Amino acid sequence: MKLFLCEKPSQAKDIARVVGAHQRLDNFFQGKDVQVAWARGHLLEQAEPEAYGAQFAAPWRQSALPVIPEQWKMV
Structure with a gap:
């Protein structure tokens, strides 16, 4: 499983689209063997x-x- 951690939801949305994480859950996007989550602000x-x-x-x-x-x- 790969995890991408982004600074904000809009950035996560863009990355999720590219890596195939199309299912949106509460605080992250999920796809086959990939999750894209976000924080609020600089990490x-x-x-x-x-x-x-x-x-x-x-x-x-x-x-x-x-x-x-x-x-x-x-x-």
Whole structure:
């Protein structure tokens, strides 16, 4: 079974049509071996600057910029 998780119902509807999930249930579309569900809003976003260290937290200092981490964090 494949699961596609979308940000909003309209996006899920479009993807469901393409992947053949034509049966609409309460909070998802279903097809043969595929489901397309949705949330309300962004599922992930980039972490705030302070997640990379106290030097990037408010009050902000120009000397700490730019914030370019080795690996970006998602929350």
